[in-house]
Amino acid sequence: MRRIDPRLLLIAGAAFISVSAILFRLSGVSSGTAAFFRCALALPVLVPLALWERRRTGPRRRAGVDVIAGLLLGADFVLWGASIDGVGAGIATVLVNVQVAVVPLLAFAVFGERPSRAFAPAVPVLLAGVALAGGIAGHGTSGTDPVLGSLFGAGAGLAYGGYLFLTRLAGHGQEHRAQPVLLATLGAGAASLAIGGPWQGVDLAPGWPALGWLAVLAVTGQVCGWMLIGAALPRLGADVAGALLLLQPVLAVALGAVILGERPALAQLAGCGLVVTAIRLAGRGSVSPRDDSGMGPRARGDARTGERADRAEVP
Template identity: 25%
Template structure:
């Protein structure tokens, strides 16, 4: 059952990432500032998760530290979303999402420094291949876009913010196992509060939607992309290592790149497509683990669920 749980977590993480990437289309077409878009996304999802928590009877964790970690995860997620939105406006959905995927290196470093997650030679090689693949995909952008520098800086920093957010999700569960709807409610609250001042400073005059169509797209963005996609991601992260999580999250930029090419008619050369294939190969390599480590991880989660539900 634990093996099946791990597989379902990996599948849920990939599905969440693909849906997450589709949200970049909404950001690119709705005329609202990047910080304001992050605020509305988290505010809408916060209401939905609060209702789901009430309906299902889920309660806040007793540990104040767990609550603090969840709120901090929301703060970092808010900055991740806002900076990712700014990068989308500068370099487009595909490239910005690829830059955001550099979170894998931050996640691997955090896993090594704070969670004692030792990396195998194959996993280290896969990280190098992933870095090369992302570089190949983004190589042509500087030659044709004057806003590339801004887009690359905000995209890379957004990856660091997302890595921090995911780390605090794991720390929340390590402190006290937290029901998913309550966890997402706390994350939304933390993000909304963190976005208020930056939104009023950077996006004044561009905070509210202008048409009912934009209102509808914002509602979809907050409900589907945040509740469904990020909910799947948050549910899956505690069941996987941080390094594997980061590698699986690379499915998001691949999906965004395909969307950019097929729906938004963005030119993508052979070098960029080769980088996409190389990145997918890196994901496969990164998912391989020695059998002994797999058994130890499965044994840990079996004991965890036994304590939780006994």
């Protein structure tokens, strides 16, 4: 993958992830069932890849952080699936991208990384967009409960942001791709059982048609999507990566309309536009790519003094 333009890798990964909501709806199962099988059916692909990678590059350090990150990812899967039922596949994928605001806040709280100047003014725009997308100005026809669905989507975004933050922390200085996805998948599968089971139930025998859609979801969304995105992110600046990842919600809304016949209200579409705009502003330069010194503040140069901020060490 080193020979491929990382922008192409990220676009391909975002495209794979954007289909996840469509496949979940087509499977017709509960969010807990979809989250569990998304992880379980990915294991036959991930285990051989991780074993081959371990022989080539050695064992994964900070494996425990990957598993904890996976627990958050599992919570994201369950809440996101519930959001799809409430607000529709396309808009649910837009809402979960509020994680772009979560990651810089965690980086600031833990490592003192200051968000970009555009972050603060982007937050109210983001909240307004979430409210509109959630149906506060009138419900569309794409979901059963847009308001509740928007709350689930926001919760999924918080969990997703925590997953990305811990994955970024655990991946410092390491070249592994399959092992972190495998470990996170194990954690996500456990969380989907713990959360989705008591809440919505996990059907361990959903039937062959559903299993077929879930198998496609596991390969595309869980294996291909995360492997490609994980390979691209360390090689791209945060502003470029953030802009390209916005293809994910845009593609999800388009695919939801074309494949599932979802017809969001105009106010909800306007809310999606505000969310995408705010995400672009909030994510501009707010998180830096990893380097050899650790996950510290983004190197900032003052145009007049040329000073650079010190980088915080990873414990």
